[in-house]
Amino acid sequence: CNDRTMAAATIDDAPGKRPRQGDGPGDGYFESYSYVGIHEEMLKCRRTDAYLKAIEHLAPHLAGKAVLDVGCGTGILAIACAKAGARVVYAVEASEMATHAAQIVSSNGWAPTVKVLHGRMEEVELPEQVDVIVSEWMGIFLLYEAMLDSVLIARDRWLRPGGLLIPRRARLWLCPLRDDGFRAERLDFWSDVHGIDMTCLRALAKAELCRKPRIEEVPPELLAASPACIADLDLATVQPAALKTVQSDVDFTSHVRASLLGFVSYFDVELADGEWLSTAPEEGPTHWQQVSFWWDTPLDISQGETLQTHVSAAQNVANPRCLDIRISCKLAARHPPGSVTQSGRDPASPSGLSSLASHALAPSHPTRLEKTFALDTLC
């Protein structure tokens, strides 16, 4: 195996990934959390360590308080809050895992403190307002699954004014990816398959690679610019309506002359004051991995050149747990002629970069190129 190979899967191919179904009864969203395997994967992910550490640090804010855990799963965070001194923890879980959570709570001696409520957050009744809401609601591309919607409903209904949210803030990041021979490495395979020229499959192979957002571990050295924050959610104030469409205009200025493969996105959340859980490529694997978007053709960018980018992620109309993600971008020159171009050529072509100067445009004159990813849905 090649070290540089991304362990790639589209969302369709990712069985251990978070559920892909909708919301109605019996459609599989909550059912998928009834399996132990998905909890094992989440518990083994460093997200759990990060939450437990943050809860421990927040002990002074939890002592004697009423806590609500939205989507408690096995109950691990609810118990951690109890251990940290909470007076009572309401642990709400819609899947059948609630039954097991109640057993775990009881066999660990936390039944007096942790009350497991089996039901949907939108429907359960709590006996009181709470001081703290804890939840691990993040999906792929942060918002996939739309579980944050349930957390905000819980906040508006059950959190006392000024109450604490864990996490308190969430950010979604986008960054252009260097190709760096990456795509060619995959596609060059077809030019000599056991001595047979299968170049005619190259275009088809490329289309398959680019067809959908890719859930994969992206090597951090492929990041081509400083990442840009495309959504910064203060969970105490963000309104549910704002989650229906998240969009942002961001500029990336390339540090180097490079051929771009597309974009990568990842997120981070602030669990406690200054304590972040980040799923960035350089932070090491999580079960979320990253989401990458590959262009059909590479985009050549020069040093100092700016990629004006618009990104939007909208909840799918038919299934709000899914996302329709669109990214469009164009090059705008900041520097003198000779530094700006876009090419439809394949990066595999070694002569690709030498002819750039002839396509150079005037400074500050945006190229005509505009590319919208035909990657509509993360479902």
Place this chain on the structure above:
Amino acid sequence: CNDRTMAAATIDDAPGKRPRQGDGPGDGYFESYSYVGIHEEMLKCRRTDAYLKAIEHLAPHLAGKAVLDVGCGTGILAIACAKAGARVVYAVEASEMATHAAQIVSSNGWAPTVKVLHGRMEEVELPEQVDVIVSEWMGIFLLYEAMLDSVLIARDRWLRPGGLLIPRRARLWLCPLRDDGFRAERLDFWSDVHGIDMTCLRALAKAELCRKPRIEEVPPELLAASPACIADLDLATVQPAALKTVQSDVDFTSHVRASLLGFVSYFDVELADGEWLSTAPEEGPTHWQQVSFWWDTPLDISQGETLQTHVSAAQNVANPRCLDIRISCKLAARHPPGSVTQSGRDPASPSGLSSLASHALAPSHPTRLEKTFALDTLC
């Protein structure tokens, strides 16, 4: 990661694995072979090297002959036969890949020899009888996908008497697996999850592990006895009806006292005289991996003790490309008392083996135990 961790997936979870759908138009069986990714995986698998080497060795038998390639995919084997001197190769492919195969054949200069026919094998017409049939038809557990049925139909209709089949023979193997702490390693996780006792999830986790046949790489050191051949098909003579249900009674005599995890199965095919392509665990990875069947409870076996096993694999009635696999077994003593027992205990219990003697039975007296895997279908 743990070296001993099997890279496990049930057939549901295995996207790159061979197609899971049925046979009707539009139901996805042939469509799934329209994607380039599946061909890339197969071409990179050592099965391709083995076929190409065998075809090269068979050149004296191919020179000047008419060859039929059943399910030619990208056309690689058809071209190899042409290179080896075949007069004409009829390359039949039902999926859209046929169009690309024709292009590949043409751009490599083999159009005069290799005729790509886009259609189902059962429906295409050849202008003549052929001397050789080549096909890579093997599915998971050898028979999954039922593509061999199409090869036999082609044989009966188009192969001249005494013609050559590549492969000529196929064998399916079964072997008991040592637990060797394997299952406990997975399940012990639940007894201390970040300091919380989740033992109540252990049974559920075990049930999930055992629910279905597992497509995985099995470490060869887990093989507990000499493997037994449960089907040995001479492709020149085997009748299509015989593929509807393959069944066998086999005995395994344990070399060691061990706790058994279940069974593993794999296959091999003879491509040319004495040249085998084997998917056995000790032969290294292939895209087929192996199929393992895990018991709900381990079975303790003593040295020299015999596990009388009955296995059957029947084509599913609703979808003949799927298999209903059943394995039942019982222990029969061959040696003096003290060597025979079965235990329903979990291998995680360190005291498990010490109490075996008290359960000992008279020699040659089969234990009452009989276990049928509730693993019905590989779909």
